[in-house]
Amino acid sequence: MASTFFSASPMAGNTQLFKLGGDQSVMQWTAIDNLSPIDLTEFDGNVWFNGNTATQGLQLYKLGFDGSVTKWTALNTAGGGLGPRDLTDFNGALWFNGFTPTEGRQLYKL
Numbered sequence: 501m502a503s504t505f506f507s508a509s510p511m512a513g514n515t516q517l518f519k520l521g522g523d524q525s526v527m528q529w530t531a532i533d534n535l536s537p538i539d540l541t542e543f544d545g546n547v548w549f550n551g552n553t554a555t556q557g558l559q560l561y562k563l564g565f566d567g568s569v570t571k572w573t574a575l576n577t578a579g580g581g582l583g584p585r586d587l588t589d590f591n592g593a594l595w596f597n598g599f600t601p602t603e604g605r606q607l608y609k610l
Contacts, residue, residue, distance in 0.1 A: 529567070543587075
C-alpha cells in the first residue's frame with residue numbers, strides 16, 4: 501500500500517499535512533505555522549496544494565515524491581497571497597485559478 505497524505509488539525513495546533521503510511525501509521529508531515537493545506541491534487545508524481553503562511557498568505561505548495569515540501573509561488577504577498585484553488589490535471593499540465601489585485605482571478609498553468 502502506498503502512502504496517503506491528508507490535512508488534519510492536531511489537538512494543540514493548526515491544520516497541517518499528515519501521512520498515512522502503508523503500515524497504518526499516522527505521522528504529522530509538516531509544522532509550518534498556519535499552513536492549512538487544502539485542495540491536495542496529485543500531478544506528475546507529486547502532490548500540489550494550497551497552503552497558507554502568516555507573511556505571504558495563500559500560496560501554491562508542492563509535496564515532492566521524496567517527501568520534501570516546497571512553497572512554489574510567492575505572488576500577491578502583501579494582499580493575502582495568490583489563493584490558488586481548483587487545482588486540476590488537464591492535458592498534461594496542472595491548472596488552477598489564482599488571484600492578484602491588478603488582474604483579479606485568473607487561470608494559471610504550471
